[in-house]
Amino acid sequence: MAYSILHLSRNNQRTHLIVDDVTTLPVMFATIYGMNELSKKHLGTQENIxxxxxxxxxxxxxxxxxxxxxxxxxxGYNISCFIRELDGFFTYLLGKQHLSDETDIISTGFLHSALSRTNKSTYGNHVRNVGRFLKYLNYRYMNLAYQDMSPVEAHQINQANHRDLADRIKVFNRVEVSRNEPAHRYKSITSQQR
Structure with missing residues (x-):
């Protein structure tokens, strides 16, 4: 299954949507997130997220x-099982499988140290963006309007999800690059000038 980002413009208002390429319909929860949260952000930021x-x-x-x-x-609009997907998603990105058209995830062996600083920080940002999306879904749907449970239960599940997600995202905030990797600054300076 493939998805595309669609650029919309109407009445001098511009926005972006994720569209399912098979059904040609916008994906529901990302569209709700986009309309409620991302519409307040710059177009470039919307597109990156x-x-x-x-x-x-x-x-x-x-x-x-x-x-x-x-x-x-x-x-049941509970994000708890999706929080665990963030680790696999990060590994998927590190293996650069998001760039291939394979229909399945291929197990790849790679060395974390061989990846560039830019790749690790970019992939960490992708995971953090997905984390913010899950946080929004937890806030929006783990309440009495969408859940058939007591207010105390809904609050406890909401707080547990919030805590678990924050702990998981904290791991990706500390993604480090190998100290052996040279810093790629001063690209215009030759090795003799250093």
Missing amino acids: LCSLRFFYVYYFKKHKRTFDYDFYRS
Whole structure:
């Protein structure tokens, strides 16, 4: 399954959406997130965040052969099982599988130290963007309007999800690059000038 980012312009207002290439419909939860949260951000920021979400949607479909939206609905709008997907998503990005058109996730062996500083920080940003999306879904859907449970239960699940997600994202905030890797500054200076 493939997804595209669609650029919309209407009445001098511009926005971006993720569209399912098979059904040609916008993906539901990313669209709601985009309209409620991302519409307040610059267009370039919207596009970068939606690019991260598109990578995640493709990863999720390749792994589970079901769409994220369907599984999120079937889970009762509870993000707890999706928080665990962030590690696999990061590995998927590190293996550069988001750049291939393979229908399945391929197990790849790679060395973390061989990856550039730019790649690790970029992939960490993709994971953090997906984390913010999950945080929004938790805030929006783990309440009495969408859950058939007591207020105390809904609050406890919301707080547990929030805490678990924050702990998981903290790991990606500390993604480090090998100290043996040279810094790629001063690209215009030759080695003799250093």
